[in-house]
Each structure stands twice: as structure tokens, then as C-alpha cells.
Amino acid sequence: MLAILGVPVAVMVLFVVSIVYWLVMKKKRGKRQSTDSYESSACRVPSLEDSTSRRNHDGTGRDSNLPVFDLKNIIAATNNFSVANLLGKGGFGSVYKGLLKNGMEIAVKKLSKNSRQGIEQFKNEVVLIAKLHHRNLVRILGCCAQGEEKMLIYEYLPNNSLDSYIFDETKRSWLDWGKRIEIIYGIARGILYLHQDSRLRIIHRDLKASNVLLDIALNPKISDFGMARIFSGDQIEANTNCVVGTLGYMSPKYAIQGLFSIKFDVFSFGVLLLEIITSKRNTNYNHNGPSSNLIGHIWDQWKEGKAMEIVDPLLGETYPANEVLRCIQIGLLCVQDHATNRPAMSAVVFMLSSDTPLPSPKQPAFIFKSTCNTKGQTTIEGANSINEITITKIDGR
Numbered sequence: 251m252l253a254i255l256g257v258p259v260a261v262m263v264l265f266v267v268s269i270v271y272w273l274v275m276k277k278k279r280g281k282r283q284s285t286d287s288y289e290s291s292a293c294r295v296p297s298l299e300d301s302t303s304r305r306n307h308d309g310t311g312r313d314s315n316l317p318v319f320d321l322k323n324i325i326a327a328t329n330n331f332s333v334a335n336l337l338g339k340g341g342f343g344s345v346y347k348g349l350l351k352n353g354m355e356i357a358v359k360k361l362s363k364n365s366r367q368g369i370e371q372f373k374n375e376v377v378l379i380a381k382l383h384h385r386n387l388v389r390i391l392g393c394c395a396q397g398e399e400k401m402l403i404y405e406y407l408p409n410n411s412l413d414s415y416i417f418d419e420t421k422r423s424w425l426d427w428g429k430r431i432e433i434i435y436g437i438a439r440g441i442l443y444l445h446q447d448s449r450l451r452i453i454h455r456d457l458k459a460s461n462v463l464l465d466i467a468l469n470p471k472i473s474d475f476g477m478a479r480i481f482s483g484d485q486i487e488a489n490t491n492c493v494v495g496t497l498g499y500m501s502p503k504y505a506i507q508g509l510f511s512i513k514f515d516v517f518s519f520g521v522l523l524l525e526i527i528t529s530k531r532n533t534n535y536n537h538n539g540p541s542s543n544l545i546g547h548i549w550d551q552w553k554e555g556k557a558m559e560i561v562d563p564l565l566g567e568t569y570p571a572n573e574v575l576r577c578i579q580i581g582l583l584c585v586q587d588h589a590t591n592r593p594a595m596s597a598v599v600f601m602l603s604s605d606t607p608l609p610s611p612k613q614p615a616f617i618f619k620s621t622c623n624t625k626g627q628t629t630i631e632g633a634n635s636i637n638e639i640t641i642t643k644i645d646g647r
Contacts, residue, residue, distance in 0.1 A: 253290065265440045300474065324394055326345070327348030327356060331360065336349045337357060342361060342476065347406060371476030375390075378478050384447075387443070387444075388407070388472065407465050409449055411460045411464070412433065412460070412464060412527050416525060422564055425468070426568060426569075427574065430526050430565075431573070432469070433468070433469075433526060434502060435602050437522065441472070441516075441595045442599050444515070445524065445596075446596060448497060450480055451512075452478050452479070453514055454475065454478050455514060455540065456474060456518075457518035457522060458498075458521075461473050462522070498531070498532040499517075499518040499522070500613045502587075512594065512595070513592045519584055519593065519598065521584075523581040524544060527560070527578060527581070528561065528567045549613065552579075555577075579611060582611035583601075586611055586615065587614060595623065
């Protein structure tokens with residue numbers, strides 16, 4: 251009898267042991283399961299306060315999820331963040347090129363451990379860019395947040411940033427007018443997507459040549475959303491107590507009063523457009539004339555009917571003069587002093603793609619001149635104003 255009962259008992263015990271073993275192994279596999287690029291989990295970072303309330307930017311009440319890369323894989327991919335793989339460096343950290351075991355190239359944005367503001371920007375990028383998908387925006391692949399290490403992993407773009415081309419004596423000759431107008435149009439479409447066509451209404455707030463990356467075909471992709479802000483559908487303007495950005499690309503109203511709107515990006519786009527045409531930086535433009543910056547000089551040339559004289563001479567005579575002159579006029583429309591006079595990005599994209607008559611631009615908002623005081627603060631003075639403002643947090647890159 252005992253022998254008869256022992257058989258089913260043994261079978262039952264064996265079955266229970268098998269189930270337990272299967273569950274334990276499944277749990278272990280779940281922990282280890284990942285590709286060479288990332289773990290199958292989510293990067294949960296608390297969302298930042300938007301301009302109206304402390305809630306998640308997607309309105310769902312949930313944190314944004316991104317694939318998580320394992321730190322040991324990132325260390326291996328970047329050869330322990332070697333100097334040879336360094337792509338760029340800024341106030342909030344460094345960017346490294348990496349190669350995963352599966353052959354995929356990546357760009358790793360490694361946050362500086364000593365940057366408190368950088369942590370906020372890291373959270374902001376995680377919350378925002380994971381929800382954005384457009385051919386003219388850089389694509390984020392995931393993130394890594396282990397201990398004090400915080401990183402964002404992006405697609406690798408082999409041609410670096412736009413500023414490394416248009417401000418380089420040799421490389422800028424590689425950009426003929428056809429390629430330059432493609433870059434201008436691509437940037438405009440990317441900003442239009444942020445302002446109007448994405449699920450979120452986003453103001454970038456740091457559009458500049460170094461934040462536009464170029465892919466293998468020199469197509470532009472807007473990057474770096476650490477300073478971006480969400481606007482609700484009916485919101486027109488917002489205010490900030492912490493003025494951040496890059497001198498030469500920020501509108502004076504924002505620098506003085508902290509007020510910004512979608513026209514902030516329009517102003518920055520206008521500066522960038524004029525820089526692409528002239529291959530001159532607005533931030534450190536030196537000219538012997540009465541104007542102390544690029545925009546002022548272009549405005550003077552425009553009034554005198556000599557606007558074509560500011561075109562990059564390396565373009566030679568291979569460009570259509572009417573098209574270039576039209577782009578200069580669009581750039582001046584974007585940098586007008588009063589934000590209400592600046593066109594929306596939808597109008598800018600239309601003007602770039604059509605031959606319709608353009609309005610005459612009004613006087614631009616002249617960019618500030620900067621000096622550094624004994625306290626290490628940056629003081630900026632308006633060219634046509636007695637107002638002064640001290641900014642201690644200007645450019646994080």
C-alpha cells in the first residue's frame with residue numbers, strides 16, 4: 251500500500267520542484283535578458299514641473315519610459331570613456347562615441363557628477379525627447395542611470411555638428427548653396443514639428459549651430475533638449491526666473507525679462523539662418539562698421555541695398571541670387587525686435603518653399619555685447635538700451 255501511495259507522492263514532489271526551478275530560472279533570465287545595447291526595462295526619471303503644474307508632460311500621470319543601457323556595456327562600448335572617443339565637452343558633461351558588440355555606433359552623453367543643473371536637464375531630456383519622432387530631430391536610443399552615473403544614449407551622427415562646418419575655413423566649402431538651403435529647410439521643419447505637429451507643444455530654447463547635428467548625408471537633426479519647455483495648447487507666453495541659453499541666439503526680451511514664447515525659437519532660427527548664409531558667428535562677429543554684431547551689420551547692408559555682400563564668398567557665383575536674397579529677408583523677419591512681428595514657424599516653412607511676396611522686415615532686436623566682471627558673472631548690455639542684466643547661467647554646452 252505504501253509503495254502504491256509513494257508513486258503519486260513522488261510524482262507530485264517532482265512536479266512542484268520542477269515548477270519552482272522553472273520560476274527561479276525564469277526570474278534569473280529576466281534579470282540577465284538584454285541585447286548588447288540595452289536591458290529590457292524602463293528608465294524612470296521624475297518629470298519636471300511644466301509651466302502650469304507638477305504633472306507628467308504627456309498628461310498621463312506616468313513617468314516617461316526609455317530603454318535602459320547597462321553601465322558595463324556603455325563602458326565597454328566607449329573603451330571606458332577614453333579621450334580617443336570624446337566627441338565634445340560642455341558645462342553639463344561630455345559626449346563620447348561608442349561601438350556596441352552588435353556593431354551599432356552610438357553617442358553617449360555623460361552627465362558631469364558635479365552639475366546640479368545638469369541633473370535637471372537630464373530629467374528634462376528623458377521626459378521630452380523620448381516622445382518626439384521626426385526626421386529632423388536626433389533619435390534617442392535609451393538612458394543609463396546607475397548610482398552617480400547618468401547618461402543619455404543617442405544615434406551616432408558621423409558628421410558632427412553644423413558649427414564644425416559653417417565656421418570652418420575648409421569644411422564650409424563642402425556646403426554648396428543647394429546643401430545649405432536643404433539644411434535651413436530641415437531645421438525649419440524640425441522646429442515646426444516641435445511647435446505645432448508633435449503631441450507636445452515644445453519650445454527648444456537653445457537652438458544654435460552646435461545643437462544641429464548632421465547625418466551621413468549632411469541632413470540636419472536638432473539635438474539637446476535640456477532647456478526645452480512644454481506649452482499647453484492655449485498657452486502663448488511663459489516666464490522664468492532662471493535665464494538660460496546662449497548669447498547671440500536668445501531674444502533680448504527673454505534675456506531682460508525672462509519672458510519667452512514660440513517666437514523665442516523663431517528668433518534663434520533667424521540668427522542661425524543668417525549664420526548659414528554668411529558663415530559668420532553672431533556671437534563673436536567683428537566688424538569695423540557701426541554695428542557690433544552680425545545681425546546689425548546685415549540690417550545695415552539690407553537698408554543700403556547691399557545685402558548680397560554678406561554672402562559667404564566661398565559660395566562663389568553658383569547660387570541663385572534671388573533665392574539667397576529671399577532667405578536673408580526671411581532671416582531678418584525672424585529676428586525683428588517685437589516678437590509679435592516675427593512669423594510663426596509654419597509661415598517660415600511656407601516662405602522657404604514658395605515664391606510668394608514677403609513683407610518688409612522691421613528693425614531687428616540687436617544682440618547684447620557681453621563683458622565679464624570681477625565676480626566671474628557675465629554682464630550684457632543692450633546696443634540700443636541703457637538696461638543691463640547679469641546672467642550667471644548662460645550656456646551649458
